[in-house]
Amino acid sequence: MLDRSEPDATPRTADLIVRAKRVATVAAAHADAVDRDARFPREAVDAMREERLLGIMIPAHLGGEGADFADIAQICTTLGAACSASGMVFAMHQIKASSLVHHGLDSDWHRAFMQKVAEKQLLLGSATTEAGIGGDLRNSICSIVPDGDQVRIEKDATVISYGLDADAILATARRAPDAASSDQVMVVIEKHQASLEQTSTWDTLGMRGTTSHGFKLAATVPAEQVFPKPFAEIAAQSMLASSHLFWAALWFGIAGSALSKAQASVRQAARRMPNAVPPGAARLAAAAAELAGLKTLVRDGIARFEAARHDDAAINSMAFAVAMNAVKVEASRRAVSLVQEALTIVGIQGYKNANPFSIGRQLRDILSAPLMIANDRILSNTATMLLMSRLDTDLED
Secondary structure, three states: OOOOOOOOHHHHHHHHHHHHHHHHHHHHHHHHHHHOOOOOOOHHHHHHHHHHOOOOOOOHHHHHOOOOOHHHHHHHHHHHHOOOOHHHHHHHHHHHHHHHHHHHHOOOHHHHHHHHHHHOOOOOOEOOOOOOOOOOOOOOOOEEHHHHHHHEEEEEEEEOOOOOOEEEEEEEEOOOOOOOOEEEEEEEEEEEHEEEEEEEEEEEEEOOHHHHEEEEEEEEEHHHHEOOHHHHHHHHHHHHHHHHHHHHHHHHHHHHHHHHHHHHHHHHHHOOOOOOOOOOOOHHHHHHHHHHHHHHHHHHHHHHHHHHHHHHHHHOOHOOOOOHHEEEEEEHHHHHHHHHHHHHHHOOOHHOOOOOOHHHHHHHHOOOHHHHOOOHHHHHHHHHOOOOOOOOOOOOO
């Protein structure tokens, strides 16, 4: 665990952990069925609503709990260990919530919408990818089109996160029909405002329960539902950081779950031969050290974000972007390696389905980690930034 249940944890954090563990119990009970049937983890999301976890990042004065990134990340870890898809749905929702919290407070409409999210426990989906640009979320083909005091949008979205089950979708588009592809805005589209024509099915190797089908999205909404700040600022100052950090925390939870099974397997072997060191024990020790390193990486990334979020120069710096990119790339690499090592430790029982030591679901789910905003794309962006900035070689911040 990222483990925020230490003695110095705040009462809010301790309460959130208790609530998250209750949701995780529900998620774990349905995880295999969610994966097998590639269905939305409805029971887990219903439990999130019952525990009022969907609005926790919303500021307290708007009806939420003002949870910080560390709180959210811990819940991602807890849910990810129980059911990867449930954890990913929660993480994706909170990534969208972070855009609202960090960039919507100056807008009357977005403040009112945040109150609605907290009160009604609305689930927020994402439509940032598009046919013709792949996973390059910093470019759009579609645009919003002004229509009096409203705007129209039509987007051929290759995936919309749990689009059929989201209560609202946050979509990106060019600012105007004549705007550059990178001159983007983000707009909130509530479920009753959206027309969704499904164009593809989310039939994947892992993370099957996120049900991120492709859709042609069409909507006409009041112009005030467009975020007042450019998407470039939203992406740089909150969305990319929240994506990288919440995903990394989720992957840490998946890796920890797999290694817990490996530990149980080694302990079982130790009971069978009490006078010998079980096969896999040394590998388990090395993997535990790697897991501790991953934990440090994620926690350091969260601390760096919290230190920079109120400093415009810091959060807009290339050094901050490089650091967040590094968290994503390294966390995804290490998590994949750790789950693979867990399978090696367990052996054939981990390869078989439907037994207590099975690691098949965790392995298939974690293989998505390097592909979500592809590591090669991130490294290419980092390489460009490093041509123009100093390499960080100090232990000090």
